[in-house]
Amino acid sequence: MPGANYRAGAGAGAGARRPRGARDREEDGGGLEPAAVARDLLRGTSNMSFEELLELQSQVGTKTYKQLVAGNSPKKQASRPPIQNACVADKHRPLEMSAKIRVPFLRQVVPISKKVARDPRFDDLSGEYNPEVFDKTYQFLNDIRAKEKELVKKQLKKHLSGEEHEKLQQLLQRMEQQEMAQQERKQQQELHLALKQERRAQAQQGHRPYFLKKSEQRQLALAEKFKELKRSKKLENFLSRKRRRNAGKDRRHLPLSKE
Amino acid sequence: MSATAAARKRGKPASGAGAGAGAGKRRRKADSAGDRGKSKGGGKMNEEISSDSESESLAPRKPEEEEEEELEETAQEKKLRLAKLYLEQLRQQEEEKAEARAFEEDQVAGRLKEDVLEQRGRLQKLVAKEIQAPASADIRVLRGHQLSITCLVVTPDDSAIFSAAKDCSIIKWSVESGRKLHVIPRAKKGAEGKPPGHSSHVLCMAISSDGKYLASGDRSKLILIWEAQSCQHLYTFTGHRDAVSGLAFRRGTHQLYSTSHDRSVKVWNVAENSYVETLFGHQDAVAALDALSRECCVTAGGRDGTVRVWKIPEESQLVFYGHQGSIDCIHLINEEHMVSGADDGSVALWGLSKKRPLALQREAHGLRGEPGLEQPFWISSVAALLNTDLVATGSHSSCVRLWQCGEGFRQLDLLCDIPLVGFINSLKFSSSGDFLVAGVGQEHRLGRWWRIKEARNSVCIIPLRRVPVPPAAGS
Numbered sequence: 001m002p003g004a005n006y007r008a009g010a011g012a013g014a015g016a017r018r019p020r021g022a023r024d025r026e027e028d029g030g031g032l033e034p035a036a037v038a039r040d041l042l043r044g045t046s047n048m049s050f051e052e053l054l055e056l057q058s059q060v061g062t063k064t065y066k067q068l069v070a071g072n073s074p075k076k077q078a079s080r081p082p083i084q085n086a087c088v089a090d091k092h093r094p095l096e097m098s099a100k101i102r103v104p105f106l107r108q109v110v111p112i113s114k115k116v117a118r119d120p121r122f123d124d125l126s127g128e129y130n131p132e133v134f135d136k137t138y139q140f141l142n143d144i145r146a147k148e149k150e151l152v153k154k155q156l157k158k159h160l161s162g163e164e165h166e167k168l169q170q171l172l173q174r175m176e177q178q179e180m181a182q183q184e185r186k187q188q189q190e191l192h193l194a195l196k197q198e199r200r201a202q203a204q205q206g207h208r209p210y211f212l213k214k215s216e217q218r219q220l221a222l223a224e225k226f227k228e229l230k231r232s233k234k235l236e237n238f239l240s241r242k243r244r245r246n247a248g249k250d251r252r253h254l255p256l257s258k259e
Numbered sequence: 260m261s262a263t264a265a266a267r268k269r270g271k272p273a274s275g276a277g278a279g280a281g282a283g284k285r286r287r288k289a290d291s292a293g294d295r296g297k298s299k300g301g302g303k304m305n306e307e308i309s310s311d312s313e314s315e316s317l318a319p320r321k322p323e324e325e326e327e328e329e330l331e332e333t334a335q336e337k338k339l340r341l342a343k344l345y346l347e348q349l350r351q352q353e354e355e356k357a358e359a360r361a362f363e364e365d366q367v368a369g370r371l372k373e374d375v376l377e378q379r380g381r382l383q384k385l386v387a388k389e390i391q392a393p394a395s396a397d398i399r400v401l402r403g404h405q406l407s408i409t410c411l412v413v414t415p416d417d418s419a420i421f422s423a424a425k426d427c428s429i430i431k432w433s434v435e436s437g438r439k440l441h442v443i444p445r446a447k448k449g450a451e452g453k454p455p456g457h458s459s460h461v462l463c464m465a466i467s468s469d470g471k472y473l474a475s476g477d478r479s480k481l482i483l484i485w486e487a488q489s490c491q492h493l494y495t496f497t498g499h500r501d502a503v504s505g506l507a508f509r510r511g512t513h514q515l516y517s518t519s520h521d522r523s524v525k526v527w528n529v530a531e532n533s534y535v536e537t538l539f540g541h542q543d544a545v546a547a548l549d550a551l552s553r554e555c556c557v558t559a560g561g562r563d564g565t566v567r568v569w570k571i572p573e574e575s576q577l578v579f580y581g582h583q584g585s586i587d588c589i590h591l592i593n594e595e596h597m598v599s600g601a602d603d604g605s606v607a608l609w610g611l612s613k614k615r616p617l618a619l620q621r622e623a624h625g626l627r628g629e630p631g632l633e634q635p636f637w638i639s640s641v642a643a644l645l646n647t648d649l650v651a652t653g654s655h656s657s658c659v660r661l662w663q664c665g666e667g668f669r670q671l672d673l674l675c676d677i678p679l680v681g682f683i684n685s686l687k688f689s690s691s692g693d694f695l696v697a698g699v700g701q702e703h704r705l706g707r708w709w710r711i712k713e714a715r716n717s718v719c720i721i722p723l724r725r726v727p728v729p730p731a732a733g734s
Contacts, residue, residue, distance in 0.1 A: 094577040094614040099538035099569055103522060 131189065149175050191224065386692060387649040387663035389725040392675035401437050401718040403430050407700020408716060410685045412466045412473070414487065417689040420696055421473060421487075422718045423461035425704075429475060431490060432718060434694075441490040455492035457483065462704065463548075465506035467513055472529050474515055476503025482517055484529055494532045498525060505548025507556055516556040516569075520544035524558060524569050538569050540576045546587045546705075549597070551645075557597055559589040566599055568611060581607050581616040584637075587705070592643040596668045598650050604635025606652050608668045620662070620671045624654035639703060642686035642695070649674075651695055653683025655711060659697055659721070677721055681714025695721040 048056065057065040120126040152172050159165045199209045212220070229235040406425035413420050419440060420432045427445035432438070446456035459478040466473050466487055473485040482496035482503055501520035508515055513530035522545060526535035542563035550556035554571045566579040566586060584603030591597045596617075597609045606623040607616035624636035640653040648664040650671070658676040665672060677695075685698035697719040701711050 092613055092615070094568070094579050094611075096575055096577055097540065099524075099540050099574050099576045102539045103542060 145175065145179070149179075187224075188221075191221075384647045386644065386647045386725065387661070387674055389727060390649065390661060390674060391724045391726050392661075393677060393722050393724065395678055397722050398677070398679070399437055399720040399722075400715065401432050401720070402715065403432075403439055403442075403718075404428065404716045406716055407682065407702045407704065408684055408698030408718060409460060409462055409700070409704040410464045411687055411696055411698045411718060412464045413687050413689050413696055414466060415468055415470045415690055417691055417693070420687075420718060420720075421464055421466065422685075422698055423457075423464055423475060424700070424716065425460045425702070427457045427459060427461060427477070429457070429461060429464070429485075429490075434689075434720065437720075443485070443490055455483065455495075457481070462502060462504050463506045465508050465515065467508040467529070468510045472508070472513060474506050474508070474517075474529065476506050476517060476519075478502040480519070482506065482515075482527070484532075494529070496527055496534070498534060498537075499523070501544070504545055505558065507548050507550040509550050509554065509556075510552035514554075516548055516550050518545040518548040518558050524548070524556065526571060536571075536574075538571075538574065538576065540567055540569075540578075541565070546585065547589045549589055549591045551591050551594055553594055557589055557591060559586040559599055561585045561587065566597070566609060577611065577614075579609055579614050579616075581609070581619060587637065587639060588641045590641045590643045591645075592650070592664065592668070593646045596664075598641050598643050600638025600641045600652055602637040604638060604654075606638055606641065606650075606662070606671060608650075608664060608671055610668060617668050618665070618671045623652055624656040624658075624660065627656070637703070640683050640686045640698075642688050644688040644692045645690075647692065649688070649692070651686050651688070653679075653686050653697060655682045655703070655709065659683055659686065659695070679719060681711050681716075682709075692723060694723055697721060 118125070121129075149172070152168055152175065156165065156168045156172065159168060195212070199211075203209055226235065229238050401420075401422075404422065404424035404426055405428075408422055408424045411420055411422040413434075418434055420434060421429060422432065423429045429443040430439055431441040433440050443456050444454070446454065446458045457475065457477040457479070461475050461477050463476045464473065470487055472493070473487040473490075474482055475485070476482045476499075480497065480499045480501060480503060482499070483492060484494040484496065485492055496515075496517070499517065499519040499521055500523075503517055503519050505518040506515065508529075513528060514535075515527040515529050516524060517527065518524045522539070522541040522543065524538040524540075524545070526538075527533065528535055541558065541560045542565070544561050545558050546561040547559040548556055556569050556571075558567050558569065560567060562585045564580060564582060564584075564586065566581070566589060568577040568579070570576065582599070582601035582603060582605055584601045584605075586599055586601045589597060589599040592608075595611050599607050599609065600623070601607075604622045604624060604626075606620045608618040610617050622635045623638060626633035626635055628634045636654040636656040638652055638654055642651045643649065650662040650664060652660050652662065657678060657680050659679050660676055661674040663672045663674050664670070679697055679699055681699040681701060682703050683697050684700050684704035685696075687696045688694075689696070699714060699719055700716050701714045703709065
C-alpha cells in the first residue's frame with residue numbers, strides 16, 4: 001500500500017533526523033508534537049486511506065487535522081483591536097470612542113436630569129413604620145374625622161332626596177366603615193399585645209414560650225367576635241343571617257325540582 | 260647640516276616655502292615606510308632632501324667651522340628628534356580630522372534629534388521672542404477678489420499663495436511679485452464642466468506637501484482637486500451631504516481629510532482618485548480641520564463645543580472640551596499640540612493627553628459693544644508656525660495678534676499686534692516662517708452678521724523679521 005510505505009518512510013526519516021533523546025521520549029509515550037506531525041504528513045494526505053486518515057486525526061487532534069485536510073489556515077486575528085464605545089483610562093485623558101457609530105440627527109442640547117421616583121413605603125429616608133408611634137402621632141386626626149362626620153350628618157338632614165343625598169349617604173357609610181376597620185385593627189393590636197405580655201410572663205416563670213398556630217389564632221379571634229356579639233345582643237341576628245346564607249348555598253347544590 | 264636643522268636645534272621655527280615642502284616630503288616618505296619604522300638611511304635622506312630645498316630659500320650658508328660647532332647631536336638623537344616631529348605632525352592631522360568628524364556628527368545628530376522630536380510632537384523651536392512687529396508700510400496687500408476672502412494656502416516652497424473667496428473664485432498669487440499667476444473663475448450653476456470651478460462660496464482649501472495637488476471645498480458639498488502648478492481641474496469628490504468646511508492633506512502623502520456641516524469626516528486618496536472611509540462623532544456642523552504627518556486629523560466641532568482627534572487606523576476618536584462658544588478654527592502646532600479659537604473670544608492650547616486645554620486665553624482680542632453689553636470679538640482664524648512657539652490669531656478687532664506659547668504649551672503670552680482692518684478669515688504662516696499671510700474680508704467667512712465697510716477684500720503678506728535675542732546672562 002503506498003500510504004503505508006509513505007508512513008513508514010516518514011517515520012524512519014523522522015527517527016533518523018531526531019537526536020537520540022528525542023526518540024527515547026517519543027517511545028516513552030510522549031509522541032510527536034501535533035504541529036510537527038502535521039508538517040510531516042501534509043504532503044501525503046491525498047494518498048492516504050480512510051483508516052490512515054482516522055489514525056492521523058486521532059494523532060494530531062481534530063482541529064489541526066481539519067485545517068490540514070481542508071487547507072484552512074487559522075483565522076487571522078482582527079487587524080484592529082475592538083474599541084469600547086467609551087473608555088477613559090485616566091480621568092484627565094480625553095474620552096476615546098468609536099468613530100464608526102452614526103450620531104442621531106436630533107441631539108440632546110440641554111442634558112435632562114432623569115427624575116428618580118421614590119416610594120416612601122420602601123425608602124429608608126422615610127424611617128421605620130411603627131404602628132403604635134404612628135397612631136400616637138396622628139391621634140388628632142380622629143377628632144377631625146369625628147367633626148367631619150357630624151358635618152356630613154347635618155348635610156344629610158338638609159338633602160333628604162336626590163343625587164346629593166346618595167353621595168352623602170355613601171360618604172357617611174365609607175366614614176363609618178373606616179372607623180370600624182380602625183377599631184378592629186386596634187382590637188387586633190391589643191389582642192396581639194396581650195398575647196405577647198402573657199408569653200413574657202410565662203417566660204419569666206420559667207416556661208418555654210408557646211406560639212399559637214394560625215388556625216388557633218383564627219379560632220381565638222372568632223371566639224372573641226362571638227363574645228362581642230353576645231355583649232352587644234346581636235348574636236341571634238348574626239346567626240339567623242348565617243343560617244339563611246348556608247341554606248341558600250345548600251339549595252344551590254341540590255338538583256332542580258321537576259315540575 | 261642645514262640651516263633649518265640648526266634653527267630647529269636653537270628653538271626657532273622653520274619658515275618659508277621650502278620648509279613646507281620638506282615637511283610634505285618627509286611625511287610622504289614616512290607614510291610609505293608604514294609600521295616598519297625609519298631606517299638610518301631613511302632619516303638621513305629625509306634630512307638631506309629638506310636641507311637641499313631649504314638652503315636655497317634661506318640666508319647664505321655659514322662657514323663649515325661654525326656649522327660643526329653648532330652640530331652637537333649624534334645620529335641617535337637626530338633619529339629620535341625626527342621621529343618625534345613626525346609623530347607630532349600625525350597627531351595634529353588626526354586632531355583636525357576628528358574635529359571635522361565631530362562637527363559633522365553634531366550636525367547629523369542634531370537633525371536626527373529634531374526629526375525624532377518632530378515625530379513625537381515634542382519639538383518646540385523658540386522663535387517667538389525673535390519676531391519683530393512689522394510696520395504697516397511693510398505689509399503687502401494683494402487685491403483681486405470681489406468679495407470677502409474665506410480661505411488661503413501657501414505652497415510648500417513659499418513661492419505662491421492660493422486664495423479663495425465668497426465670489427467663488429480661486430486666485431493663485433506670486434509671493435515675490437504679488438501678481439496674479441492664475442485665476443479659476445466662478446462656475447455657473449448647472450453649467451456642466453466648461454470651465455470647471457465652484458458655483459458657491461469656497462470655504463476651505465488644502466495643498467499637498469509636495470505641492471502637486473490643491474483641494475478646495477465649497478458650500479455646494481463638492482471637493483474639487485486641482486493640479487497646483489497649472490491650476491488644471493483633475494477630479495471632483497462628491498459624498499458630503501452639506502457644505503464642505505475643512506480640508507487637509509496628510510504631510511508626505513496624497514491622503515486627503517475632509518469635513519463638512521453634515522458632521523462627518525471623510526478620508527480620500529487623491530493620487531488614486533478614490534474615497535477611503537467616513538468617520539462619525541460630532542454632534543453639530545464641523546467648522547474646521549487640520550492634519551500633519553501622523554495618520555490622524557483634528558477637527559473643531561463648532562457649536563457642539565468639542566475638539567476631536569480622529570485616529571484613522573483605529574477608527575476611533577478622542578474628545579476634548581474647553582471652549583464655551585462655537586469652536587470655529589483649529590490648527591496643529593506639532594504632532595502633540597494644537598491651538599483653537601472660538602466665538603466666545605477665547606484661544607486655547609491643547610495637548611493630546613489632556614481633555615481640557617493646557618492654556619486658555621479668554622477675550623484674546625478684547626471686547627466690543629456698549630458698556631455693560633460688551634461682547635468678546637470672535638476668533639475667526641488661528642495659525643501656528645510648525646514646531647515652534649509662535650501662534651497668530653485673527654478676528655475683526657482691526658489687528659492680527661501674535662502670541663508666544665510658554666514652556667510646555669501651558670501659557671499664551673501676547674507678543675504684538677499687527678494692524679489689519681476687517682475680518683481676518685484665514686491666517687497661514689510660510690514654511691520658512693519668513694512671512695504670515697492673512698485673508699481679509701468685509702464679512703465673516705461663515706455669514707453676514709456684520710459688514711466692515713472700511714475693510715478691503717484682500718490677501719495681506721506680513722513679513723516677519725527676526726532679531727536674534729542675545730542669550731541671558733545666567734545661561
